[in-house]
Amino acid sequence: MKEFVVHQLLQHALITHPDQVIVSDGKRFTYREFYSRVLRIANSMKMLGIKKGSVVGVLDVNTNRFLEMHYACSMLGTILHTINFRLAPEQMLYSMIHAVDKWIFVSDIFLQAAKPLFAKFPNWVVMSDNPEQPLPEAKVIYQYEDLIKSGTEKELPEANEIQETDVFSIFYTTGTTGNPKGIQYKHRTILMGSLQLFHHLALHKYGARICNRDVLMPLIPFFHIHAWGMAFFPIYLGVKLVLPGAADPAAQQVLIEKEKVSFLNMVPTQLQMLLEQKNFGHLKVLTGGSPFPSGIAKKANSANVNFSLIYGGSDQLGTAISVIPETVEPDTEEALKWLRAGMRPFPMVEIAIKDKEGNNVPHDGKTLGIIFVRSPWLPKGYYKEPEITKQHFIDGWFRTGDIGYFHTNHSIYVADREGDAIKSGGEWIPTGILETILSENLAIQQVAVIPKNDKNWGQRPLGIVKTKLEVTERVLKDFLLSKVNDGKLAKFWIPDQFIFVDEIPLTSAGKLNKKALRDKYSDETSITNFDTQRKQL
């Protein structure tokens, strides 16, 4: 039996779509040219002694070279370490040592940042369009494009020996506490987990319904689950792929228009930025991250942006997408609500939500619990971390650490991260729901709700707000109070205080960085800058 291995996608696409195009940094490569480059770099890597089981780190944004490395590593059986460049420098170093990176392929845009690493690892390849690029000092150092030139174009016999259960890649998640944790993806795991997402986007009539006539652009970086599977799917289907490199939102906008991009993936904050640009015609957007502000959903809807949400993460892969239930009319308020808050697990994915006692919660649209996931593509655990693995991977299930509930129609709502939820007087206050409701207030551009230590209640909610119109704390409290009357939240959820800030920090995945906010605000007994930062109406 032929097996599900990554480079087979490219070998197939080469036959069915040899003239399809990959656009990267103003350069254009047909699949045929791309395949030739993959063979050349793979053969050069082989000459350098890189082989099956070697680990190669790649430090790059979304470029054709990074994508080439996916397929070259697959053919060699080499493990691709997609280095998470949003980690703090010492965490990034930790991940490279922990994964035992033998070679590091670094883009010139990261050369400056990587400078301290050059003394620590012997073998380097610099990825650059500029042959005159001055190279840092390292024991062994090559230019990627030189390796492409010197590499032969012959097929690699070892490519036929790769098994679907061989490890394809490794990635390190942001550790909010402690060191980053590594997760290995097998060929079969990452392919099935990735493709399932796109199959179901296509099978569901409403939302970001992808098809063979779309032009795709990933704004999610390759290090994050291979750009949520975008390293594989375009080649699998044979569609045009536009890689944005280091393009900023304005440059992305130009690319979208010029290359007729029709399908993108991005985090909600990127979608928010996109929606602030000028008109861009019809787009399909896959996004994710909970909670998803209803304000962004409405804005997307009126801007003719069809979106779907994915639920998942690097330690569980994609496990659910938002779906308008079959009984709900599209183009209604209710449909929009489901698209941003009703996650239906993929077939073969089991989701359990368990209360404090470990019992399954009822499907009642309100009872919160911890979300557990089991699926055919669940990774086995954290690399070389048996103790941490035991805490999160239990009897074949992954304990996500997310808090949510089952809708009565059996889809799920992801309300919060366990660490982000507030325990007030023994009761959970889901900050995600609060943030979603607050985001509907026209004065608010971004909002985070975090716990503030409280001697009476243990914790109480504290709102951190970036405004776009002037507003007072009183107005926001009254706004929430009106929603209490609508049955949308409990009165005791209303934050005691709001802090008005100019910027809310984001994590490496583009989510609200609640840890940073908690570090700054949770323990203060009095918020000294509260009055000065509050914008007066």
Next chain:
Amino acid sequence: MKEFVVHQLLQHALITHPDQVIVSDGKRFTYREFYSRVLRIANSMKMLGIKKGSVVGVLDVNTNRFLEMHYACSMLGTILHTINFRLAPEQMLYSMIHAVDKWIFVSDIFLQAAKPLFAKFPNWVVMSDNPEQPLPEAKVIYQYEDLIKSGTEKELPEANEIQETDVFSIFYTTGTTGNPKGIQYKHRTILMGSLQLFHHLALHKYGARICNRDVLMPLIPFFHIHAWGMAFFPIYLGVKLVLPGAADPAAQQVLIEKEKVSFLNMVPTQLQMLLEQKNFGHLKVLTGGSPFPSGIAKKANSANVNFSLIYGGSDQLGTAISVIPETVEPDTEEALKWLRAGMRPFPMVEIAIKDKEGNNVPHDGKTLGIIFVRSPWLPKGYYKEPEITKQHFIDGWFRTGDIGYFHTNHSIYVADREGDAIKSGGEWIPTGILETILSENLAIQQVAVIPKNDKNWGQRPLGIVKTKLEVTERVLKDFLLSKVNDGKLAKFWIPDQFIFVDEIPLTSAGKLNKKALRDKYSDETSITNFDTQRKQL
């Protein structure tokens, strides 16, 4: 890791879509009720001693009971023999003995036909809605509905032990020569092979683009690759399924209207019959079988029936679907041509077309050769037939026995069965192409072209025609001659003779039964009834 096993689809659908409906013979079952019946029949089967590795034959049209047997067998690890009721009686008996059927579940509509079998097998279950149904004599005999009543509803612990590489089912193909050949499908093989088809129907914008709001009805019988995967896909996606039982075309038409069926599968002859019915609104139809007459394609198109074609078979599963190339505008003559004649292999499926010397043919849109297939879901060979297996399964490839060529855009055209093609003076005449062109003639309702033995050329083509308007042989020859001038065929392909008949016999799969035609007409030196049967203009 959880594995890809059939009954997991149902367990998942039970959670996400418990109230979705299966309609069968006027009865309606929610997925919850269906699941309960599956557990009951499975527990009763267990009580009867049916267990992992037992083989159970089912002789039924497409009903809820046959579908229940799919999931009950999956839970028990029992091998489901989907008995091919279109085999000749002695071939059917052969298949049941060869597969070692321990129990036979027979629908009452086949009771009469199965009568001679009752003495030959000891254990029988009769599937009927009528509890008063007089049962034939057999050593052990039960009523299916009694087993449902007496069965408990508890989960089967053995269901958790089934592996994806366990055998799920066995099926026997029509043997045009010799005995029928058995093919075993593993859980993983049949699931991946089946679901791939629907994923790609959804991913391609034009054709029979299936989605979660469709209502599905399989006209392909379950014995034929589990109704081309329809035993699995509706439950996988959680959509409404309408099972037509023994409904004739008129009754199918009523069902389509009443149940708002929007997606069907069927062979071209069934599509032709459907198109002769009155108006039925927009439908999506998956069909297959080569060649696909352009006359039917045009008629479907103007009747607002979106169709796609599948290429495959029970010994290779589905390996390609027809796709309008991304460069071709939909709703054009050219688009329609691709939808009926341009088969694009699924990702991970390799197709090779080899000439007499075993060399790959060029992708030039004309050079004919034998089609070979390799894929992750290719079966291993024919059950207990090592010699025949060796002839067809060669170095991991399946020699399909189909003749075709590569279009210049790398999709394939399937022109003919090797046994059906005509060798005239050492050159192949693809009958499929001739039949397709002839089907465009308004006078022709059905046409088959078969070889007639010829002392000068070895073979020469002979046309067998069922007309709907009166026409002469001369007119048909002139019609083909005009197509020679258009470059559509070679002059020597034009049949020397045409025979006009009232009916063209069909195979068990609903295709033209060329074997029967060859037996009747190929060896005759003079066609005695030619003049009498020819309809005069």
